[in-house]
Amino acid sequence: MLKGKTALVTGSTSGIGLGIARSLARQGADILLNGFGDVEGAKAQLGEFNVKVSYHGADMSKPAEIEDLMRLAKDELGGLDIVVNNAGIQHVAAVEHFPVERWDAVIAINLTSAFHTTRLALPSMLSKGWGRIINVASAHGLVASAQKSAYVAAKHGLVGFTKSVALETATTGVTVNAICPGWVLTPLVQKQVDARAQQMGLDNAAATRNLLAEKQPSLQFTTPEQLGELAVFLCTAAADNIRGAAINVDGGWVAQ
């Protein structure tokens, strides 16, 4: 279905990004990976799909490195058809104790990087007459939690950015939408389970149950595969008129 298309998934060496990259590759899209850590492991996970896999290690908090990533996409891969803005980090602290450097990093990676990839990818999508920009926001793009002011600000910002660019492109073949997951068991969330286990004197299973019960009525994690299949759906013609949506996949979190 996506043969002949090229997709950038930022932060795709792990977790949700890797799940989305796998789903897009399963449909035949060539993939440009990005992120830190186990790059070879991520590439190996795409090996079974018989698509072209490239990698650029841009730090998504650095505009000059993002420009270099987008230059590679344009000059060596023929431009991007699909951009999934997924790279993200979390930092948990009360606002009066929030390290200024962590605030800046959360906003830069979770929000500002999407501005840069979007402004740089859009001209070629518009000239081709087709494109998909999918922003991985969060339930925290729709509702807040205490101790996460930077993340909540970034994700609300990303949902707002999604709507604004969707309006600017509303009459074109480019759609812009946000996916808003609730809890997904990735390294980003395991850190929060570990912190909870330590604070409350719980084992991993009890801390996991406690984390889910607090926010996610289904008491089930969403999986990277489920989010990947939603991203694939957003690339189909059935989704041509879904524009500026913030789709929650959250076990009922924001219905409360």
Ligand code: NAD
């Ligand atoms: P993860 O920690 O497993 O993966 C994060 C990815 O981003 C990794 O590939 C990492 O290398 C990359 N990354 C981090 N900093 C980067 C930087 N400066 N430059 C480039 N890449 C960088 O986390 P995840 O849970 O898969 O999160 C992916 C996205 O989903 C994030 O935007 C996160 O906010 C969002 N999200 C996660 C959950 C969840 O429950 N896990 C819920 C809602 C939203």
